[in-house]
Amino acid sequence: MADLKTYYRTIRGPLKAVDGVSFSLQKGEILGLVGESGCGKTTLALSIVRLLPPASYVAAGKISLDGQDVLSLTEEQMKDIRWKKVSIIFQGALNSLNPVLPVKEQIAEAILAHRKTEKRNVEARIDELFNAVGLEPTRKANFPHEFSGGMKQRVMIAMALACNPDLVIADEPTTALDVIVQYQILDLIRSLRDKLQMSMILITHDLSVVAELCDKIGIMYAGKMVEFGDIFQIFERPKHPYTRALLKSIPKMEGAKTRLTYISGSLPDLTGPVPACRFQGRCPYGQKICEEVEPRSELVAANHYVACHFWRDIEKQ
Amino acid sequence: MTTNLPQEPLVLVKGVKKLFPVRRRLLTRSAAGDKFVHAVDGVSVEVRRGEVLSLVGESGCGKTTLARLILRLLDPTDGTIILDGQDLFAATKGQMRKLRLQMQAVFQDPYASLDPKKTILQVVSEPLVVNHLNKTGTDVPQRVYESLIAVGLTPPELYLGKFPYELSGGQRQRVAIARAIVINPRLIVADEPVSMLDVSIRAEILTLMLDLKQKFNLTYIFITHDLAVARYVSDRMAVMYLGKIVEIGPADEICSKPAHPYTKALLSALPAADPRARHKGVQLKGEVPNAIEIPAGCRFRPRCPFAFDRCMEEPELVRVGPDHYAACYLVEGS
Numbered sequence: 001m002a003d004l005k006t007y008y009r010t011i012r013g014p015l016k017a018v019d020g021v022s023f024s025l026q027k028g029e030i031l032g033l034v035g036e037s038g039c040g041k042t043t044l045a046l047s048i049v050r051l052l053p054p055a056s057y058v059a060a061g062k063i064s065l066d067g068q069d070v071l072s073l074t075e076e077q078m079k080d081i082r083w084k085k086v087s088i089i090f091q092g093a094l095n096s097l098n099p100v101l102p103v104k105e106q107i108a109e110a111i112l113a114h115r116k117t118e119k120r121n122v123e124a125r126i127d128e129l130f131n132a133v134g135l136e137p138t139r140k141a142n143f144p145h146e147f148s149g150g151m152k153q154r155v156m157i158a159m160a161l162a163c164n165p166d167l168v169i170a171d172e173p174t175t176a177l178d179v180i181v182q183y184q185i186l187d188l189i190r191s192l193r194d195k196l197q198m199s200m201i202l203i204t205h206d207l208s209v210v211a212e213l214c215d216k217i218g219i220m221y222a223g224k225m226v227e228f229g230d231i232f233q234i235f236e237r238p239k240h241p242y243t244r245a246l247l248k249s250i251p252k253m254e255g256a257k258t259r260l261t262y263i264s265g266s267l268p269d270l271t272g273p274v275p276a277c278r279f280q281g282r283c284p285y286g287q288k289i290c291e292e293v294e295p296r297s298e299l300v301a302a303n304h305y306v307a308c309h310f311w312r313d314i315e316k317q
Numbered sequence: 318m319t320t321n322l323p324q325e326p327l328v329l330v331k332g333v334k335k336l337f338p339v340r341r342r343l344l345t346r347s348a349a350g351d352k353f354v355h356a357v358d359g360v361s362v363e364v365r366r367g368e369v370l371s372l373v374g375e376s377g378c379g380k381t382t383l384a385r386l387i388l389r390l391l392d393p394t395d396g397t398i399i400l401d402g403q404d405l406f407a408a409t410k411g412q413m414r415k416l417r418l419q420m421q422a423v424f425q426d427p428y429a430s431l432d433p434k435k436t437i438l439q440v441v442s443e444p445l446v447v448n449h450l451n452k453t454g455t456d457v458p459q460r461v462y463e464s465l466i467a468v469g470l471t472p473p474e475l476y477l478g479k480f481p482y483e484l485s486g487g488q489r490q491r492v493a494i495a496r497a498i499v500i501n502p503r504l505i506v507a508d509e510p511v512s513m514l515d516v517s518i519r520a521e522i523l524t525l526m527l528d529l530k531q532k533f534n535l536t537y538i539f540i541t542h543d544l545a546v547a548r549y550v551s552d553r554m555a556v557m558y559l560g561k562i563v564e565i566g567p568a569d570e571i572c573s574k575p576a577h578p579y580t581k582a583l584l585s586a587l588p589a590a591d592p593r594a595r596h597k598g599v600q601l602k603g604e605v606p607n608a609i610e611i612p613a614g615c616r617f618r619p620r621c622p623f624a625f626d627r628c629m630e631e632p633e634l635v636r637v638g639p640d641h642y643a644a645c646y647l648v649e650g651s
Contacts, residue, residue, distance in 0.1 A: 036515040148604050178375035178542060180601050183586035205516060212588035212595055231592045249520040250590050251549035253572055260549065262520035266485050 004061035006040075006047045012271040017043040017056070019223035019270075022297070025216070027166070030193060030200040032210030032231070034246075035220035038267055041203045042091065044220070045169045048201075049088050050078050066166055084114050087160040091171040091203075096156070097144040103155050104140035110162045129158040132195075134188060150181035157188065161196070171203045186213050207250055211235060216303075219243050222267050222278040225297070229304035239300055239311040241283050277309070285310050325402065326363035327504060327536050328387060333360050333396030335382050339609060355608045356382040357393075358560035364504070364538060369530065371539040371547040371568065373583075374557035375605050380540045383557075384506045387538065388422055389413070401503070418448060421497035425509040427489035431481040437492055438477040441465065444500045464499040467532065468492075468525060487518035494526065498533060508540045523550055544587055548572050553640075556580045559608055559616040562634065566641030576643035579617050615645070623647055 004021045007014040018040040025031050033041045046052045048063055050070065063070040065085060073081065090096050098106055107129065108122050127137040133154040144152060153173060160168050173189075174182040190213060193200060202214060210217050211231070218228045219242065227240040238244045248261045265282040268274045275281060277290040289309055297307045308314070336353035357379040364370050364387075372380040385391045387398055389405050398405045400416055408416055421444065424430040431440055441461045445451040451458055465473035468491040481489055490510060497505050507526070511519040527550060530537060541547050547554050548568050555565040556579065564577040575581045582601045589595070603620050606612065612619050614629040621628070627646050634642040 036517065150604055178605070179544070179583060180375065180586045181604055183588070184601075186588065206588075207516065208588035208590040211590050211592045214592075235592050246516060247590075249517050251520075251523075251545040252590060253545050253548060253584070253587060257549060257569075260520035260524055262524065263517040264521070266487070 004044070004047060004063060005059040006043050006052065006056055007059045008043075008053075008056045010055075010271055014059070015271045016223050016274075017270065018047065020061075021220070021223075021225045023218055023225060023228055025167075025199050025201070027199055028193065028197040029216060030189075030202060030214045031216045031218060032214035033201060033203045033218045033220060034205060034207060034210055036205065036267065038222075038270075039220040040223040041220050042171055045088065045171055045201060045203055048167075048169060049082060049086055051088070080114070083110050083163040083165060085165055086167040086169065087163070087165045089156050089160050089168065089170040089173055092176070097152060099144050102141045102143055103147070107140075107155075107159050107162055110159055114163050125162070126158075129161060132161065132192065133158045134184075148181075149177055150184060153177065153181075153185050154188065157185075157192070161192070161198075164196070165198060167199045167201070169201045169203070172205075173202070174209060175204070175206070182209075189213060207246065219246070222274070223270060224278055224307065225305075226279065226308070227304075227306050228297070230302075233301060233304045237301070237304075239304070239306040239315065240279075240308050241285055241310075241314060242279050244314075277307075285314055324366055327366045327401060328364035328538075329399040330360055330362045330364075330383075330387065331397050331399070333383070333386060333398060334358055334394045335379075335386060335391060336394045352609050355560045355611050357386065358608075358611065359396075360557075360560070360562055361396075362555060362562060362565065364536060365553075366503075367530075367534060367536055368553060369527075369537040369539055369551040371541060371551035371554045372557060373541060373544055373547045373554060375542065375583075377559075377605055377608060378557040379560040379608070380557050381508055384422075384508055384538060384540055387504075388420060388506055389417075414448070418500055419502050420504040420506065421500065421502040423490075423493050423497050423505060423507040423510045426513050427486055427493050428481075428513070430493055431489055433481055435480070436477065437465075437470075437479050437481070437484075440481070440492060441496045441499055444496060448500060450500060460499050460501075461495075464495040467498060467529060468495045470495065485518075486514050487521055490514065490518075490522050491525065494522075494529070498529060498535075501533070502535070504536045504538065506538045506540075509542070510539075511546060512541065512543065519546070526550065544572065544583060545590075556583070559605065559611060561616060561644070563617065563645070564641075564643040565634070566638065566643075570638060570641055574638070576637045576641070576648040577617075577645045578621050578623055578647070580643075 004018055006018040007016055021044060035041050047058055058071060104126050107126050111122050111125055126140050130137040130140055135151060135154050147155060174185050177185060204210060214231050217231050217234050218225050221242050227234060227243045238247055245263045251260060263282050268278055268281060275291045276294040280286040280290040295307045295309045297305045300306050335357040336355055339352040339354060360383060372383060374380050386393050392406060401419060403416060438461060441464060442458060445458055445460060462473050465476060470476045470491055511522050514522060529535060539550055551568045553566060554568040554571045555562045558579050564571060564580045571580060575584055601620055614631055618624045618628045632644045632646050634644045637643050637648045
């Protein structure tokens with residue numbers, strides 16, 4: 001993805017939900033995208049599968065998926081790619097199943113849309129998918145309400161995998177689940193990745209889910225990717241003031257209880273003029289230059305990019 | 318942080334049960350008799366003055382129902398709750414009015430818990446109005462002022478005339494807290510007060526709540542499914558499973574030395590905020606069964622990796638350490 005800009009049309013002018021984001025993801029890697037609500041992470045995901053809501057549009061940039069330029073495809077070609085190359089598990093997936101259709105019909109629909117195949121092959125494929133996600137194949141004829149939350153999430157994952165995609169995007173896949181079920185689902189995702197070698201983009205606001213599962217992490221703030229790179233590198237040597245503040249704001253399970261720190265203020269209004277570095281108003285290190293000159297994303301270590309003028313100075317403190 | 322004074326507890330919950338009848342289907346009147354959801358199924362617990370007691374557990378474990386019973390928003394099927402020496406369910410209307418002044422609630426969703434058609438002044442002064450404490454004669458009671466200042470919405474003049482939609486999520490939750498403290502209650506029941514908020518705002522609200530507790534000498538019942546949040550705010554923690562407390566004790570000790578297999582499972586399922594501490598291996602199978610057909614004996618038995626014959630009999634809470642109790646035969650009392 002290079003310099004992607006996705007804007008929403010509003011009466012007060014374009015809302016720059018995603019404003020110049022670039023990153024790359026290798027086969028078999030899991031990327032965690034984190035940030036506060038409204039930082040643009042869901043918009044970014046919808047841009048990749050080209051399912052943006054009507055009021056929004058891609059203003060600039062390039063998305064290439066396995067060498068194919070996604071943004072230049074026709075809608076017909078795009079239909080072909082969805083499910084087969086890239087599939088998405090939406091936020092609130094628990095409610096995105098059709099309540100009046102047995103789940104197997106819903107999965108079959110996804111399969112048949114892309115492959116002309118006989119009915120019994122489809123049945124066999126569904127059995128295979130159910131086994132892969134840890135569900136009894138005998139339950140495939142059940143309706144969504146007969147499944148619990150965790151099982152519905154497994155059905156959604158089975159459906160996302162139906163056509164062997166190279167990339168799966170999951171938007172807050174475990175947010176509505178209890179901790180034990182969340183762990184079961186994270187574990188399932190991990191084992192599927194190991195087995196199928198698919199890539200994944202996991203969108204979440206929960207840093208510990210990212211720590212648990214991802215290889216790379218991207219931290220977004222107000223439409224910008226402020227820090228991106230290897231998971232260990234960023235958790236152990238965070239550079240951007242926003243990342244550092246986020247990591248300090250989560251309560252820990254071990255060690256002495258220290259007072260949590262937090263980031264005061266709120267996100268800037270993205271329809272109006274914003275400081276060149278969007279974190280400027282809330283940043284303890286913000287200076288004049290941050291208002292005027294946008295910090296470029298710099299490579300600060302192997303596999304670690306940061307967009308901040310002062311990351312060197314902050315590190316010394 | 319716990320007070321060691323030999324005082325009577327602020328709230329004493331004794332053998333409380335709350336069963337909700339399951340609605341029969343229109344046509345098939347079951348002959349098998351009525352079924353019930355055992356939301357809270359025999360809970361005894363005390364809330365000490367000045368402490369933060371958190372109730373943790375998965376959805377459906379009964380933590381919210383227990384809180385609603387303590388607020389007397391629900392009447393129990395069985396058992397008593399004593400608030401500050403007075404039986405909540407035996408109180409007359411007049412007594413109840415006085416008791417209500419001692420407790421307030423903060424709810425999960427600050428987008429739903431504030432009336433969108435009221436200004437912040439109206440929202441925060443409502444407890445004063447309904448309790449007829451609004452007799453100072455001034456337009457803006459001093460207490461509304463003080464309470465907005467206390468929650469950090471300063472200067473209050475800036476917020477009094479605003480409507481909830483003009484505020485951010487964090488600010489709305491501050492308004493909800495201001496409304497709770499305006500009548501000077503002793504007890505605040507907070508039901509998942511930060512779970513709808515972003516991480517950075519979460520820390521802000523938790524810190525504020527702890528500061529207010531010190532300042533106004535409050536006692537909190539704090540309901541959360543997030544164990545890290547519970548550890549951060551609370552003195553004691555009660556872990557609930559299917560309507561029962563399975564373990565209760567000092568928050569730090571429960572997190573570092575959990576005794577009940579369910580608590581252990583909960584803790585080990587928690588994603589660690591450190592990629593070097595990733596989980597491998599053990600996890601619980603299955604999900605919480607529904608609270609209609611409660612398993613016989615220990616409720617956790619069907620999912621417990623250590624269950625044995627004796628678990629067919631329901632275990633009681635036994636002492637496993639200083640001020641630390643668990644209901645499991647494997648942790649025979651000390």
